[in-house]
Amino acid sequence: MTTQDFIAAADLSPLESAGLADFDALWQLELAAVEHPNTGRGKGWSSVCRLDLPERSYFLKRQCNHLTRSLTHPFGEPTLAREFRNIRRYAERQVPAIGAAFFGMRKAARERRAILLTPALLGWRDMSGWLAGWPECPPERRGELIDACGLLARRLHAARLAHGCFYPRHIFVRARERGFTACLIDLEKSRPLHFRRERVRDVEQFLRYAPQFSEAEIDRFLALYLEAPANAPEIGHWRQWLARRQRKKQGASPVDVGRQDGDDQHQHPGQIKPEQENG
Numbered sequence: 001m002t003t004q005d006f007i008a009a010a011d012l013s014p015l016e017s018a019g020l021a022d023f024d025a026l027w028q029l030e031l032a033a034v035e036h037p038n039t040g041r042g043k044g045w046s047s048v049c050r051l052d053l054p055e056r057s058y059f060l061k062r063q064c065n066h067l068t069r070s071l072t073h074p075f076g077e078p079t080l081a082r083e084f085r086n087i088r089r090y091a092e093r094q095v096p097a098i099g100a101a102f103f104g105m106r107k108a109a110r111e112r113r114a115i116l117l118t119p120a121l122l123g124w125r126d127m128s129g130w131l132a133g134w135p136e137c138p139p140e141r142r143g144e145l146i147d148a149c150g151l152l153a154r155r156l157h158a159a160r161l162a163h164g165c166f167y168p169r170h171i172f173v174r175a176r177e178r179g180f181t182a183c184l185i186d187l188e189k190s191r192p193l194h195f196r197r198e199r200v201r202d203v204e205q206f207l208r209y210a211p212q213f214s215e216a217e218i219d220r221f222l223a224l225y226l227e228a229p230a231n232a233p234e235i236g237h238w239r240q241w242l243a244r245r246q247r248k249k250q251g252a253s254p255v256d257v258g259r260q261d262g263d264d265q266h267q268h269p270g271q272i273k274p275e276q277e278n279g
Contacts (some may be wrong), residue, residue, distance in 0.1 A: 005104035011119075014055040015102065023104040027062060034059070038066070046079070050120070057120035058101055060241070064113050073100050078105060078114035086187035087118075093159035096152060096183035124183070127168035127210070134212035146217055148173050148180040149206065150224030156184070157199050166188030166202035166210045196241075198257050203238070204245045 007015065015021040020029065023122055029158055031049035038046040044065030050056040067076030079102070090097040102117035130137065130145055137145075156163060162168070165186055173180045193199065203225065207218060222228075223234045 006100065006102065007100050008099065009129055011056065011101035011117075014053050017055070018053050020051075020053075021102075023106060023115060026060060026102065026104075026117065029060070031060065032277040051117070055120060056101075058117050059120060061116040062113070063115075063121065064111055064231045066114075067112065076112075078112060080114040080116040081105060082118055083186075083188040090159075090161070090184070090187060090190075093161065095156050095159045095161060096181065097187060098183065098185045118185075119185075121172050121174075121185070124172040124174045127171045127173060127182075130173070131168055131210055131212050141215065143220065144179040145173060146213075146221050147184040147224050150180040150221045152184065153203060153206070153221075153225045154227065154263065156202070158194045160191040162191050162198040163187070163202050164191060166205045168206065169209075169235070171206075174203075197245075200238075200245055204242050207242065 007021060012021060020026055020030040029049075029051070031051060033047045034050050035048055044063065044067060046061065049062075050062045051060045061080055063078050063080050066079055066147065068079045068082060069076045084100055084103040085098045087098065090101065098118050098121070100116060101119055102115065104115050106113045122255040127145070127149060134142065149168075152171065153166070156166075163184060166184075167189075170186045171182055172182060172185060173182045191198070203222075207213065207221070213221070219230055219235055222238050223230045226232065226234050226238070228234050
């Protein structure tokens, strides 16, 4: 079975010039993986490679029988299909995020294959990289980075979307004339936002993986996210909700924590202290 492939207009020319503007050419391309292939879903696999062309650079994601099941797809669909849908949804709702250059799926015999090609974010740096050198970062720049992340979180939730993996390593920032701008990657687990707990989950994930933040920096992030004054009562309420969620997670086993977050690769010790609950 062949589905209609998607190719972004801006990427058609460079892909055609390289003879890579179709599914088979991209599938057969031999490239070194940038990380170990993911084999955590049954007998399927998923890999990521870097593709550098004269005009543009990309990340090439390829999957075989790497499926996820849902009410709308009870027999499963490639996880890249869900990510591609979310990429388009983010673009429609004007939430800054990674784009798609190519997407396609194939089904033959017992294999279900999928390809997603995304532009490399040249000139961008993920927030986890900034956090690694946080103590040496000038206070003014730290504030600008926090503001960029807070604004991104606000725009995400204002668009009625929950990311589901709102970790610093999935937030990329780029310097501009004044301050920074930020965007999101890894949209596979993103969902429509319905409840406050989904907002709390995203924010708690970000702050838990940013233990370098001071108390004042946490308040700055929350104030910008809530579009509220630094001493607003809402910040105290959010402190309580965040602490409550963190206490709940601390009572879970490491396996449970990973399952709840949808990520089992990294665990960080950063936390909202109980005494912060009063704001």
